[in-house]
Amino acid sequence: MSLEKASISWSAKQLKNMIANGKIDFNHIIQRSYVWERKRKSALIESMIIGYPIPPVFAKRFDDGTGKRGGNIYCIMDGKQRLSTVAQFLNDEFALTELPPVLYMDEAFGGECKTDITGMKFSELPEAIQDHLNSVIFSVTYFDNLTKEEERELFKRLNAGKPLSTKSRLLASCSDIEGLLDIGSHELFDDMLTDKGKDNKNQVTLVMKAWCMMNKTIEEVSFEGKDFNPLFENASISADERLALDKVFALIHDTHLTLAENKEKAVAKKLYTETHMISLVPFFAQAVERGIEANMMADWVSDFFGSHSEEYDIAAGNGSAKNSNITTRHNVLSESFEQFFTEV
Numbered sequence: 477m478s479l480e481k482a483s484i485s486w487s488a489k490q491l492k493n494m495i496a497n498g499k500i501d502f503n504h505i506i507q508r509s510y511v512w513e514r515k516r517k518s519a520l521i522e523s524m525i526i527g528y529p530i531p532p533v534f535a536k537r538f539d540d541g542t543g544k545r546g547g548n549i550y551c552i553m554d555g556k557q558r559l560s561t562v563a564q565f566l567n568d569e570f571a572l573t574e575l576p577p578v579l580y581m582d583e584a585f586g587g588e589c590k591t592d593i594t595g596m597k598f599s600e601l602p603e604a605i606q607d608h609l610n611s612v613i614f615s616v617t618y619f620d621n622l623t624k625e626e627e628r629e630l631f632k633r634l635n636a637g638k639p640l641s642t643k644s645r646l647l648a649s650c651s652d653i654e655g656l657l658d659i660g661s662h663e664l665f666d667d668m669l670t671d672k673g674k675d676n677k678n679q680v681t682l683v684m685k686a687w688c689m690m691n692k693t694i695e696e697v698s699f700e701g702k703d704f705n706p707l708f709e710n711a712s713i714s715a716d717e718r719l720a721l722d723k724v725f726a727l728i729h730d731t732h733l734t735l736a737e738n739k740e741k742a743v744a745k746k747l748y749t750e751t752h753m754i755s756l757v758p759f760f761a762q763a764v765e766r767g768i769e770a771n772m773m774a775d776w777v778s779d780f781f782g783s784h785s786e787e788y789d790i791a792a793g794n795g796s797a798k799n800s801n802i803t804t805r806h807n808v809l810s811e812s813f814e815q816f817f818t819e820v
Contacts, residue, residue, distance in 0.1 A: 582602065690721070
């Protein structure tokens with residue numbers, strides 16, 4: 477069965493306005509974050525001025541639910557860097573850099589002109605170049621009614637041969653990326669991660685690692701790629717497991733707030749460091765079961781990191797993803813947890 481697809485053309489000015497009006501969506505689940513540096517962005521604008529062809533854009537089209545004419549939204553599957561760059565430049569958000577002078581046609585001056593555009597923003601360019609850039613056409617192929625499986629496969633094929641990160645390949649292969657992202661929408665990750673971290677979908681990896689720490693024996697847990705990646709790709713988290721994760725994430729979040737309120741900034745920062753937080757997950761799970769509240773967990777976490785366990789610190793350094801180091805951290809934390817909560 478062939479995919480439902482069609483083609484459409486957008487001018488640069490049109491796509492800028494569509495982005496501003498929310499008609500172009502860059503938040504595709506497995507889309508890479510914005511990564512182009514200014515030199516590469518400048519090269520794209522130069523190509524548009526000179527007239528070199530711009531690669532086509534691919535999108536998934538869906539209805540915005542308003543029922544209005546023209547209520548389509550285009551979710552970009554390939555071309556985010558190009559479209560974002562064009563919109564940013566037309567909005568005067570960066571100046572061109574490291575470009576040679578360009579030739580362009582200017583009817584007002586009766587023919588071909590030459591100018592140095594390095595250091596210029598869009599509004600500073602000659603009017604003829606501004607008009608030309610606004611009118612450059614982008615070819616867009618869009619797909620309707622894609623299944624999740626078709627969407628993942630299409631993303632992988634569109635990016636075949638491109639230098640995708642391991643994270644992007646994993647996201648494209650994950651059988652339940654929507655479910656992991658939904659769990660990762662917990663306020664813990666809004667608080668813990670930067671906007672760039674969330675854009676890179678770091679919350680998804682954290683959710684899966686937390687699931688491993690709560691649902692596998694410590695002897696089975698490894699975050700090395702050869703062990704973790706296949707598990708991630710075939711992720712399947714039940715409703716009960718999600719509920720348990722939500723409770724643990726809530727207690728971690730509340731404990732962090734308590735540490736911050738107690739002005740223990742260094743300890744609060746450690747709690748929100750990936751290796752430490754994931755290592756602590758099983759003990760927050762125990763705390764949920766035993767009814768231990770955030771203020772007590774804050775006291776324990778502060779006591780643990782204040783006591784400075786050299787064995788733990790070594791296991792949290794290089795090679796922290798190895799099972800041997802995960803096990804070492806777990807055993808040190810287990811001894812501290814039981815001792816602390818036995819005494820209190």
